[in-house]
Amino acid sequence: MHKVDELLDLAAQWLLLQAADMEADAGAAPDRVAHLWCLSTTAMFPLDWTLLLDGLQAAVWQTAFSCYQSWHHLGLKRHQECKGVVLPDLELGSSCKQMAPSE
DSSP states (O other): OHHHHHHHHHHHHHHHHHHHHHHHHTTOOHHHHHHHHHHHHHOOOOOOHHHHHHHHHHHHHHHHHHHHHHHHHHHHHHHHHHTTOOOOOOOOOHHHHHHSOOO
16 A cells, blocks of 8 residues: 555655645645745655445445345335335435345
C-alpha cells in the first residue's frame, strides 16, 4: 500500500497546486497564493487503511443482509398470500429490490 499512499499524497499536492493557480488567476492576494503553494510541497493524504477496510467490510455485510431480508420477505409474503394472509410491504432499499428474485 506504500505506492498507493504515495500516489494519494501526490494527488493532494496537485490539488493544492491547482487551487493556488485558480486563486492566482482570480486575482487573490499574493500571500494567500504563496501560502497554498507552500502547503502543496508538504501535503499528505492521511489514510487509515484499517478503518477504510473495516468500513468497506461493514458496508458489504449490511448490503448482503438487506438483500437477504428482501429475498426472505418476498418468499414469506408469497407463502402467506397462498394461505390468504397479506403482509404489509416493508421499506426496502432500491438495490435490494433490484436483486430480489423475480416471481
